[in-house]
Amino acid sequence: MKNWLGVGLLALSLTLVGCSQQENEENKETQKDGTSQQQEISESTKVQVEKFEDGVNEEAFQKALASFPATVPEKIVTTSVPLTEMLHLLDITPVGVPTSTNPIPADFDAITRVGSPMAPDLEIISSLQTDLVIGASSLQSSLDQALQGMNLPTAYLPTDSYDDLKLSFKVLGTYFGKEEEMNKVLQNIVTKEKELETKAQGKKLPSVMLVIGTSDSFMVMNEKSYLGSLVERLGADNIAKSVLKAESTYSAMNLEDIVVADPDIVFVLASGDHGANEDKFKQEIEKNSAWKQLSAYKNDKIYMLDYSTFGVTSISNVETALTTIADYFYK
Numbered sequence: 001m002k003n004w005l006g007v008g009l010l011a012l013s014l015t016l017v018g019c020s021q022q023e024n025e026e027n028k029e030t031q032k033d034g035t036s037q038q039q040e041i042s043e044s045t046k047v048q049v050e051k052f053e054d055g056v057n058e059e060a061f062q063k064a065l066a067s068f069p070a071t072v073p074e075k076i077v078t079t080s081v082p083l084t085e086m087l088h089l090l091d092i093t094p095v096g097v098p099t100s101t102n103p104i105p106a107d108f109d110a111i112t113r114v115g116s117p118m119a120p121d122l123e124i125i126s127s128l129q130t131d132l133v134i135g136a137s138s139l140q141s142s143l144d145q146a147l148q149g150m151n152l153p154t155a156y157l158p159t160d161s162y163d164d165l166k167l168s169f170k171v172l173g174t175y176f177g178k179e180e181e182m183n184k185v186l187q188n189i190v191t192k193e194k195e196l197e198t199k200a201q202g203k204k205l206p207s208v209m210l211v212i213g214t215s216d217s218f219m220v221m222n223e224k225s226y227l228g229s230l231v232e233r234l235g236a237d238n239i240a241k242s243v244l245k246a247e248s249t250y251s252a253m254n255l256e257d258i259v260v261a262d263p264d265i266v267f268v269l270a271s272g273d274h275g276a277n278e279d280k281f282k283q284e285i286e287k288n289s290a291w292k293q294l295s296a297y298k299n300d301k302i303y304m305l306d307y308s309t310f311g312v313t314s315i316s317n318v319e320t321a322l323t324t325i326a327d328y329f330y331k
Contacts, residue, residue, distance in 0.1 A: 054186045055193070056167050064171045068155045072176060073131030079117045079143060080136040082159040082313045084108065086169050089185055089315065090178040095128045102312050118142045122150065134172075136160075160249075161229035162322075165315045185315065192319045196234060196326045205236040205329055206264035209296070212250060212311075213270040213277070218284055220258075224249040226313050227269060227305070230325050239263050255290040262295050265328060266302040269310055278304050303328055 077096035078084050081104065084097045088105040096114040097104055112128060115121035118139055125133065130152060135143045137156040147154065157171060158164035166186065173182025208231050210221040222240040223232045228249075231238050240246040243261040244254070270277050281304070285291040296302050309317050309324070 054166060054170065054190055055163070056170050057163070060167055061170055064157060064167065065175060068171075068175050069132060069153050073153070075129055075131045076134060077114055077120075077125055077128060077130045077132070078134045079114065079120050079139070080134070080157075080159055081117070082165065082315065083134055083136065083157060083168065083172070086165075086172050086315055089169075090173055090176060090181045092172070092176055092178065095130065096125060119146055122146065125152070126150065159313050161224065161226055161313070162233050162318060163229060165313055165318060169315050189315075189318055192322060193233070196322060199326065199330060200235065203330065205234070206301075207237040207239055207242075207261070209239050209258065209261070209263040209266045211253070211266060211268045211281075213268070213280060218253055218268075218281065219250040220244065220246060220253050221250055221269075222246045222248070227267065227310050230310075230318075230321055231267075234322065234326055234329065236329060255288060259290055259293050264295060264299075264301065266294065266296040267305050267310075267325075267328075268302065269305050269307060301328075 076087070076092070076094040078087060078094050079098045081098055081100050081102045084094070084104055087094055088107060093108075094111065096112045097108055098117045098120070099113040099115050100117065112124060114124045114128075117136065119142070120133075125147075133143070133147065133152055133154045135154065135156050137158045138160055140156045143154070143156075157168035159168060166189065169185065170182060173179055210225065210227050210231065211218050212221055212225075220240045221228050223229060223238055228238055228240070232241075239258070239261040240251065244251070244257055268278075268281050270281055285297070291297055305324075309321055
């Protein structure tokens with residue numbers, strides 16, 4: 001009897017041990033699965049973050065960032081309207097902003113004006129105890145000459161094209177530690193780019209000619225102009241680049257060559273405040289009948305563009321600018 005009882009207890013003991021081991025193994029598997037799921041979520045999140053590509057050239061970004069002082073300054077003066085707008089979007093308040101007919105953010109109305117972007121007032125800049133002057137790369141030589149002898153740190157950023165705006169905004173956001181504000185703006189722009197790319201799928205984009213009016217003539221614009229950079233980003237053919245082989249941003253028009261190129265669409269950037277308006281362009285067409293040979297004229301696809309949106313680079317307006325041009329393409 002005792003032998004049978006001993007055997008029974010031994011069997012029960014072994015059974016309990018086996019159950020305990022099985023339970024431990026199951027717990028380990030559960031923990032392992034949980035860890036795997038956490039890793040998968042982490043990896044998934046990582047992939048989502050990595051998928052956000054802003055399209056900014058990394059080499060150009062690093063080079064521009066390296067041009068700024070190692071110590072982040074407190075008192076900044078900017079001589080560029082587009083860069084002033086970027087500082088506002090990043091919630092950075094400069095001590096001085098440029099004097100310009102182009103709009104400055106209303107929140108900066110009380111900030112000291114330092115004069116024109118090309119020739120700022122040195123006395124004003126000095127009185128502000130400025131730690132850093134940030135200007136547009138296109139005006140670097142003029143600004144360097146104006147600031148000569150002041151021993152004042154300067155940094156320059158490009159603002160002429162669509163890609164320039166994104167690059168400069170990323171540099172400012174990164175340098176001043178405003179990544180959250182920076183990424184919000186850049187991600188909205190990239191989302192708009194993707195949306196328009198999807199809209200363009202399966203559609204043939206038109207050939208385009210870009211015209212700007214000056215006080216005494218009209219000129220064609222290549223891809224280096226702001227409007228040209230928008231057209232290039234959307235993937236359309238700018239005849240100034242593909243047919244006319246225009247190397248300068250703005251080039252004199254040769255109507256004979258333009259008639260041969262025969263663009264599907266003509267965009268005219270005109271403003272009475274900047275040399276030419278719509279009436280002057282109509283007079284140009286009446287003066288030279290070659291315009292009437294163009295398909296764009298015959299198909300009523302010559303469009304006048306608002307100078308405030310397309311004549312001045314503005315990171316706040318890029319989504320509107322891209323969308324407006326794309327809508328003309330898909331009509």
